[in-house]
Amino acid sequence: MTTQHISVTVNGEAHEADVEPRLLLVHFLRDSLGLTGTHVGCDTSNCGACTVHVDGESAKSCTMLAVQADGRTIKTIEAMAVGATLHPLQQAFWDQHGLQCGFCTPGMIMQAAWLLGENPDPTDEEIRWGISGNLCRCTGYVNIVKAIQQAAGEMQAAAAVQAGSPVAAG
Amino acid sequence: MIPGQFDYVRPANLDEVLRILKDREGEAKILSGGYSLIPLIKLRLAQPALLVDLRDIDGLDAIVETDDDLRIGARATHRRIHENAIVRDHYPMLEDATALIGDPQVRNWGTIGGSVAHADPASDWPAILLATRASVVCRSGAGDRVIAARDFFLDTFTTAIEPTEVLTEVRIPRRPRHAAGCYQKLERKVGDFATAGVSAMIRLGDDGRIESAGIGVTGVAETPFAATDAETVLVGNAPDDDLYRRAGAAAAAQSRPGGDVRGPVEYKRAMVAELTLRALRTAVERAVAYA
Numbered sequence: 001m002t003t004q005h006i007s008v009t010v011n012g013e014a015h016e017a018d019v020e021p022r023l024l025l026v027h028f029l030r031d032s033l034g035l036t037g038t039h040v041g042c043d044t045s046n047c048g049a050c051t052v053h054v055d056g057e058s059a060k061s062c063t064m065l066a067v068q069a070d071g072r073t074i075k076t077i078e079a080m081a082v083g084a085t086l087h088p089l090q091q092a093f094w095d096q097h098g099l100q101c102g103f104c105t106p107g108m109i110m111q112a113a114w115l116l117g118e119n120p121d122p123t124d125e126e127i128r129w130g131i132s133g134n135l136c137r138c139t140g141y142v143n144i145v146k147a148i149q150q151a152a153g154e155m156q157a158a159a160a161v162q163a164g165s166p167v168a169a170g
Numbered sequence: 171m172i173p174g175q176f177d178y179v180r181p182a183n184l185d186e187v188l189r190i191l192k193d194r195e196g197e198a199k200i201l202s203g204g205y206s207l208i209p210l211i212k213l214r215l216a217q218p219a220l221l222v223d224l225r226d227i228d229g230l231d232a233i234v235e236t237d238d239d240l241r242i243g244a245r246a247t248h249r250r251i252h253e254n255a256i257v258r259d260h261y262p263m264l265e266d267a268t269a270l271i272g273d274p275q276v277r278n279w280g281t282i283g284g285s286v287a288h289a290d291p292a293s294d295w296p297a298i299l300l301a302t303r304a305s306v307v308c309r310s311g312a313g314d315r316v317i318a319a320r321d322f323f324l325d326t327f328t329t330a331i332e333p334t335e336v337l338t339e340v341r342i343p344r345r346p347r348h349a350a351g352c353y354q355k356l357e358r359k360v361g362d363f364a365t366a367g368v369s370a371m372i373r374l375g376d377d378g379r380i381e382s383a384g385i386g387v388t389g390v391a392e393t394p395f396a397a398t399d400a401e402t403v404l405v406g407n408a409p410d411d412d413l414y415r416r417a418g419a420a421a422a423a424q425s426r427p428g429g430d431v432r433g434p435v436e437y438k439r440a441m442v443a444e445l446t447l448r449a450l451r452t453a454v455e456r457a458v459a460y461a
Contacts, residue, residue, distance in 0.1 A: 004178055021178035021221065022211075043171050045209055046361065048275060057278040063208045064279070067178050068201075068223065111274070132360040133273025 006070040010035065011079035019066045026050045028066035029076060037077040037106050041135070048134030051107035052076045058114035060133070077106035080113070088151040088158070089113055098147030100138035108134050112148045120156055124149070171212040180223040184336070188311050190222055191334045198222050200336055202245055202284035205276050230338060233257070239341040244283025248272070251282060261342070262456055263301070263351030263369060267294045273361040287337045289329045289393065292363035294355065296323050296394035300386030301351060301369035304342040308335040316341070323393045349373035350456030354445040358432060364389035365432040366441040368421065370449035372409070374457050380404045385417070385446065390427035390438050397421035400446060414450040418443035
């Protein structure tokens with residue numbers, strides 16, 4: 001079997017690699033690039049622990065081949081914090097106790113980030129549907145939903161400040 | 171799980187895809203979104219020697235309405251179909267289904283062509299295509315072949331596609347007035363394959379009676395199927411719950427479920443009957459409103 005040459009931008013950094021076509025994206029991220037924040041959970045595209053962004057769309061990286069990422073831009077949990085400043089979602093998961101064991105958290109945060117990009121002001125119901133591809137076996141989801149709501153509020157407020165318009169009341 | 175070894179190519183155009191399929195007949199498998207195929211390869215239920223990625227093929231993801239059909243390109247993702255304005259305004263049954271396929275990540279990447287060609291016995295799209303009497307366009311070096319959905323799903327993971335063909339488009343008949351569909355799916359948990367799923371497509375005549383009916387059923391046989399006995403029960407009759415119940419009983423009788431983790435045979439048959447009833451109620455309501 002022949003290897004394939006791929007060029008992938010991961011968290012803003014360009015990478016070139018020769019990979020076997022059967023190499024899964026999650027293994028490329030974890031084993032080739034050392035980005036072990038992305039977890040392998042069920043390995044059957046059920047649990048969503050391996051969720052990353054591929055060209056801005058959330059994807060389960062255990063169900064994508066590294067060769068499919070050729071020419072694309074990937075974002076993983078490692079790129080969410082800016083220096084020592086946590087992303088609003090990371091801080092909100094901390095504040096709201098949105099995790100217990102933490103195994104699902106990287107995927108949960110990446111999926112939540114995608115969701116808030118699509119829908120900056122979701123209802124609890126929309127959040128629950130939005131993270132329906134991500135399983136958490138500890139929390140019962142209540143605090144995850146709270147955390148995503150907190151982050152949504154903060155991110156909207158920040159966006160409003162940036163746009164120079166006052167934050168809507170209520 | 172580590173997949174077995176295979177080669178990978180990403181052709182620049184469809185002619186190249188067709189040439190490869192011919193040269194490597196029976197060895198090559200088409201890769202679209204990958205959300206059906208890659209799990210199978212990881213489980214080693216499929217071990218193709220070569221994956222042919224359609225990613226670079228332009229023009230395979232359009233969604234357009236012609237005088238006759240809604241034409242959906244094979245590479246259109248479930249999500250793009252769900253968000254399409256024509257679908258949202260005129261094809262509520264497709265909106266029902268695309269809201270429930272897999273989960274958000276699956277819908278971001280999974281495609282209608284991949285799902286239809288994969289032909290999982292519990293997948294959603296086949297039920298829709300059977301109920302609407304849609305057709306599937308398959309291209310080979312010899313040109314396009316248009317296959318009726320009712321001749322397409324042959325057995326578990328088995329369709330009428332030849333190894334040298336690629337599925338390029340799905341054609342769903344344009345919705346006439348006083349016609350509508352509804353898809354009802356029962357799943358153990360969000361994102362699971364259907365325990366049972368029923369799509370009902372109804373057209374009412376000027377007298378209010380059911381002029382034509384299509385019932386597609388998934389999850390309860392070796393392959394999704396058209397519940398033709400239920401359709402016969404419905405056509406020519408005035409719509410009411412009693413009629414829907416008789417249609418549901420006919421659809422349940424035509425089902426061939428196996429007992430498994432999603433429930434025993436009797437339960438699944440009962441669910442087919444109930445889902446048929448619910449799908450018909452909503453389809454008829456929508457048909458009345460679509461003047």
